[in-house]
Amino acid sequence: MKTPADGISATVDDQTISFARLPPRRTAAGNMGRVISESVSRRRVLFAVAAAPLAVACTAEPSPPPPPDPLSALAAQARADARLAQALTTVPAAAEIAKARATHASLLQAEVDRERPPQSSTVPPAPTAPPTPPDPLAALRTALDEAVREASATVTSLPAYRAGLVGSVAAGCASLREVLA
Amino acid sequence: MSVESVQTALGTEHAALWTYGMVSAFLNEQAAAVAEGSTLHRARRDTTERWLRDHGATPNPPAAAYLPPAPVSDGPSALAALVAVEQDTCAAWRGVLERTDDSGLRTSALEALTTAAVRATRWRKAAGSAPASITMPGVASG
Incomplete structure (x- = not known):
């Protein structure tokens, strides 16, 4: 046998x-x-x-920490843009941009926190005031172009329920960019 | 599910095309931008119809006429109608984004959402609206 x-x-x-x-x-x-x-x-x-x-x-397998939430990077970028725009008071649309990017930051952060509730200690580090760039308008344009690019690139890899949120952020940045055009 | 949302998006493209045709009489100074918007919506309508046929669906035909949110009788009301129809388009394409995992469809929905948001902003700028930007295009409150 x-x-x-x-x-x-x-x-x-x-x-x-x-x-x-x-x-x-x-x-x-x-x-x-x-x-x-x-x-x-x-x-x-x-x-x-x-x-x-x-x-x-x-x-x-699951023991290593999960990869960082891609929306977390987008939220940080939005916070940085809001701070930059706040500092550039010479650009007429700066206040509008600061407000819109702050809204993007809080919507993205809310989604990050919803998916992975934060520990009480993980507060974003206190921002340092960005140095005023020599050409504020060009700096804002560059930041918004970058924001459109980053958000658009992220949309394709997200689950559908998050794609709408990030898609609107990308389109919102394109809209802000048009204000500066 | 994504077919239904694409049909909705096609409906807003039909409405946009109709609106651009209707307002052109009131916006002589922006004739070039109106023509550009028309061309882009026509192209989007065609690719959307093609996508639906490729997925075994019959594209919904356009309506005979559409009702803008406010009557159009002059330049400012024409601009308002364009802003409204572009925002409807944003909402419909955002709806597609939320209902598909097809990366090709998602890319084209994102492009449609973004370009509609940019055109809506352009028309709001032309109308002197403040703020001209739309913070969250495709969201009712945005």
Whole structure:
């Protein structure tokens, strides 16, 4: 009964969990049936041995911290833009931009916090006032172009329920950019 | 689900195209921008109809006429109608974004949402509205 082919089929069978639950194959001779049932139990043992490291691997997988929420970076960018616009009082539309980007920041942050409720200690670090750039208008344009690009690039990789929010942020930044055009 | 939302978006594209045609008589100074908006909405309508056919749906036909939120009788009311129809378009394409995982459709919905928001801003600027920008295009309160 024990042929080299049997050994091979046992190894193959061990890779599929569902197969291990199939009843032993029916045989013509009764005495052979006993041998086969023994061989099945050996397979189960082999399966258990083979699956044990797998199970460890599966449970060990989620232990590293999850990747940072992509919306978190967008929220930080929106906060930075709002601070920049606040500092650039010489640009006529700066107040409008500061207000809109602050709204974007709070909407994005609310979604980040909804998905992963923050620990009380994780407050965004206190912002340092950005230095006034030599050309405030150009600096704001660059920041908004960057914001449109980042938000647009993020939209494609998000689950659908978040795509609308980030899509509106991208379009809102494009709208702000048009105000400066 | 995404087919339904694309049909809704197609409906707003039909309405936008109709509105651009209707207001052109009142906006001689912005004739070039009106023509550009028309062209872009026509192109968007065509690609949207094609997408629906490719997905086994029959594109909804345009209505014979549309009712702007306020009567159009002069330049300012014409600009208001354009702003309104572009904002409707934003809302419809945002709706598509929220209902599809198809990356091609999502890219084109985002582009439609963004360009409509930019045109709405342009018309609000022309009308002297403050603020001219729309903070969250496609959101009723935005």
